[in-house]
Amino acid sequence: MVMSISNGDTDTHPDCLKKLRVEFNNYDQLVDVVSCWHSFFDFSYVRTNAGLYFDRFPSMGDNELKPDFSMLFDNDYGIVGEIARSIDSSEDVLASKAAQLKRYDSDLRFKADGSGRTVQPKIHDILLLLHSDYSNKGAIALNDFWERNKDMRPRNNVVVMEYNFSTGDAQCKYLFKKLLYEKNGVFRDETLPVHLQLERKLGVEAAPLKLAPKHFVSCKAVNIFCNDKPPTIYLATRLWDRIFPTLLTEEQMRVWRKGSSTKVQRIPTTSRDLELLLTQQVVPGCTIRKDWIEEALEFFATAGRAQRNGSTWEVLYSNLRMKKRKSGVTEDEASLEKMREYGDMLAEMYCQGLKGQAPILEEEPAEDVVQRSLLDFE
């Protein structure tokens, strides 16, 4: 989905597709960033018994607060993490962001292990992560807002860091740097062993934190979401490639094994069943909600891949193969371009569905083409 694997300007519904792509890519980067901190915390603190728990799906303060992550180091110290790609300098946006951060200023209980046990650390700080393209502007605007509205400034420290994906040398990586301006907060992590103190590395030494893909990909593959609501296209794609296959019967799979994998199989389900599957089995503890799944099923219905039957659904599931017309060409069959990537295809089907158009589906041959046949060898 990140970038169409087909070439050229071929979008037939540019605005619709562009919107879905942007949403998809931004959320995926959010998942990356949370996975970076998740992996860093697990490697550096949990595995060395210097940290208790990274909560990827925190729900704090009577379940009303949903920061992007929390890190509980010990009974003395914790960090609440909030990711904001950018902060617009309009007063409304600043007030909203400041109010959100202020809510994290209350006495918070952090999840301390996978069983749900919670601990209220003596101190917690608030980590605000901004994309490097907008970080300085956002941090200055927020600080100015607090200067004008002193009662809105949290008592606990707010530490502003920037993140970006660096491709500058042979090894691509995410970099996280603490912004070096006078009013930026400090991590009050003095109770941690000196060699594991974040403030010493990120603040005093001004050393950027770096996470290469090899460090976080396993975490990303397992956890797949973050605490924000996923855009419907992202949730739909994950349902298609990760969740629906687990609902297939052996008999349904045998049909594909023997014949074409594009033959549709009907999967009866409900948004409640999918919510339970996701939150209890696939990513235990994740905060994917029933109404978000309902939206994804509506998305599939628009895309022609699901049908509502009263309160239940039937997903019309199969491998996807389709073609789309290159822009400016309407009749020439030879100009049709193959699509093979689920995110792109689901987006295309949805955007065409919105306009009442049917996608150009392809049927895969029932029998695999015998590759490099023995018959040709002799």
Add this chain to the structure above:
Amino acid sequence: MVNRSSGAGYGLDKLVVPGQDLGLSNLLALLRDSFSREYKGKLSAVIFTSEEEPIGVLRGCCDEEYTIESDGQQEFSPIRLTRKMEGSESQEAQTLAGTFYVVRIGEGMWVSVTIEPDEFIEKAMIRFFELCSPGISRMRYSSSEIRKLLDSFVETHELEAKVRKAITYPYGGGASIDFDNKPLVQLFDECTSGRRYLDKIRIEFFRADKSLCDAFVSRQGILRFYSGDIDFFFKKLLSLFAGVARDTKLILEKRERRMGELTASPLAIQFEEDVLVTADDNNRFVRSLSSLEKSGISVYHQNPYVHLSFLDFRDGSSCDVFAVSPRSICIVPSYRSSIESLMRLSNRILESLGEGQLSDWGEAAPDFGDFFV
């Protein structure tokens, strides 16, 4: 493809019919007698894995199209397979039938042996095995594995090797090139210099100018004996390839995630050189996986690192695939993960990018200091 500790052989020297002093030399005679017809001059062996007795798995896969007959009383019983293919607009109805033996060659490792023609092997026997995934998984070999094994084989047994015919392909796709009558070393040197991989090879081994064995090996895990010393073929050559297949099985098996748990057992493919450097490299890589039959992908990230989800419609296996550096790929299997599917995927990755070794991910855990610039 596999990070091997040794090229030691594996158990085929114990291949005997239970209760009889019947060595490998008699296998061909047994096959001839069983088939009651003229021996066509080649014997084919397909290496596969199965945790259960294969006959039980095969019976479970039968339907109106595929049927098997076997008395199943002996460990070494012939299996008669019939495939009735329905006709279509482009193809007439056809029935393929033939007989093969299944022989245990180690824990969870088996070889099917037959003298039937290629059409039966490809369109009936192998196709039937594929339908039985994940119960049965065929093994495959990389070009570099075949090279290492053949080099070591020639050296260990003090042989000379002459390539009678070989078929190679360029990495990333393209037309095949056939090589005829070349020394083994020259074939592989030309593969390396032309960035091509070996797909199949017919090779004749000599000792003191006397032909010892005329054999065939393919990436698809098919070995073949044409002429010479059949004991040598089974006990030495097939045994060597079975050993590597066992190593591959040990790496690929039991990788499934468990529902309700947040743990994974990732695999790595490490390449000998930088293969994913530019955005075009990544695009080609994604395209090559997207074109694999009966499978689909979702791309979550494409540049500069690749993250895609791979779904295999042959048996429902799925995994996440990450290109994490120019010469390293990480595969994180999901809730269903068959050896067959991981072999199919990794084989396509190697064909697409170049020679690499499959291993446990096993990245050394970084410590706090490693995370800072």
